[in-house]
Amino acid sequence: MNTTTLVLMPIKRSYIPFEEITSTARPFIEANTLQSSLQEIKAEHIIPVFKDNEPVISHSDFIETVMSVANDVFPLQHILSPNIRLSHPIQGRVPSAKNKLSRDLLDHEKTLHYERMAFVIEIPSVTEAIGGNQVSLTIGGVKSYNLDNLSLKKGTGEVFKVFIGFQNKVCTNLCVWSDGYKADLKVRSIEELRNAIYCLFNSYNIDHHIKSMKTLTNCNISEQQFVQLIGRCKLYQYLPPNMKANVPFLSFGDTQISAICRDYYRDKSFCRNDDGSINLWKVYNLFTEANKSSYIDTFLDRSVNAFQFIEGIKNAVRHNQANWFLQ
Incomplete structure (x- = not known):
């Protein structure tokens, strides 16, 4: 190992x-x-x-x-x-x-x-x-x-x-x-x-945090999966309370999700591959980059949520765990 x-x-x-x-x-x-x-x-x-x-x-x-x-x-x-x-x-x-x-x-x-x-x-x-x-x-x-x-x-x-x-x-x-x-x-x-x-x-x-982040580099999602993910992120804000209670929490709003969409194509360091696929380390950094537009009050909470959210996506991809954002 x-x-x-x-x-x-x-x-x-x-x-x-x-x-x-x-x-x-x-x-x-x-x-x-x-x-x-x-x-x-x-x-x-x-x-x-x-x-x-x-x-x-x-x-x-x-x-x-x-x-x-x-x-x-x-x-x-x-x-x-x-x-x-x-x-x-x-x-x-x-x-x-x-x-x-x-x-x-x-x-x-x-x-x-x-x-x-x-x-x-x-x-x-x-x-x-x-x-x-x-x-x-x-x-x-x-x-x-x-x-x-x-x-x-x-x-x-x-x-x-x-x-x-x-x-x-x-x-x-x-x-x-x-x-x-x-x-x-x-x-x-x-x-x-x-x-x-x-x-x-x-x-x-320290070591456990680093290892967890490194595993994101070895997990890729296709362009179709990314589109599915972003579409669900947009829908999440409008879910009825009874449905939202059974979905992984996401604290990012429309402004941040739109920035992620933009940078999926334009970010020099974390944009998609030529075939549209992208690894989850890059997706995670698209989220943390979008978080810079948050106010001080929500900044750290969203930072933590970004990691928890991407960890959930990783488990869904690697271990076939159910995740509403990729259904």
């Missing part, structure tokens, strides 16, 4: 905890987001508070906690600086400027924070080749203040999403599966957050 050998390159970096090179210079998510930096968030963004005026665990607190855990769990690896995307700006002004027109506000009179934030941190010294693509270990998370009830006292807990998985270097697509994802993680302190991240990172099975 073939075994997966990951490339883990020990890097001595006692003189600097994180490389100045930013993880994935290209956007890993595009919809309604803008690029930021940890320094900018810490220096320029205000921090929301709960009803008792206690501060939330800020975006920068969250990022730095993940960075700290990464430094402990992967002490000899090459870790890049976080790539951060923000959305839903909340603007304000200082009391002394309350009567000014918006156009007359000076920079120091404006306040700003962003309700939603997503970030990734790449560990490029942990790599593997899949289907001719290089993938590297990547960690990160999502924080949305709208999930926290700020009208209550701080002790009620705050919600985070954390992941560990891989990123395809060809296209910056994230490869996340359920065993490397903690959705709706609710904590009351940074220490609780740190412990939960430790548990996730230490329990994640």
Whole structure:
């Protein structure tokens, strides 16, 4: 039996905890987001508070906690600086400027924070080749203040999403599966957050995830099967509830499915073969590429769903398991 050998390159970096090179210079998510930096968030963004005026665990607190855990769990690896995307700006002004027109506000009179934030941190010294693509270990998370009830006292807990998985270097697509994802993680302190991240990172099975992705390269579907799959994906959104309950869950909407159809013909790295056939590694990457148009709130959940969905298609093709999307 073939075994997966990951490339883990020990890097001595006692003189600097994180490389100045930013993880994935290209956007890993595009919809309604803008690029930021940890320094900018810490220096320029205000921090929301709960009803008792206690501060939330800020975006920068969250990022730095993940960075700290990464430094402990992967002490000899090459870790890049976080790539951060923000959305839903909340603007304000200082009391002394309350009567000014918006156009007359000076920079120091404006306040700003962003309700939603997503970030990734790449560990490029942990790599593997899949289907001719290089993938590297990547960690990160999502924080949305709208999930926290700020009208209550701080002790009620705050919600985070954390992941560990891989990123395809060809296209910056994230490869996340359920065993490397903690959705709706609710904590009351940074220490609780740190412990939960430790548990996730230490329990994640890198080798098993890689092997699962590699099997997708050896499973092909015909053009007719792909057309059947896409047609069913379009129909899925309109199924009656009683029918949908018996069908594998799909979180991708019409916008993403249309992008998959387009890239089936046009994507330079993951388009169909000359005879119309396509392997499931490419189909998976068509889904994760389309996921970049998702909002921050749904981005990681759809990333996990993409893997679960394609795994179901693989089992249907290889083991003749029933799957509504290929019937």
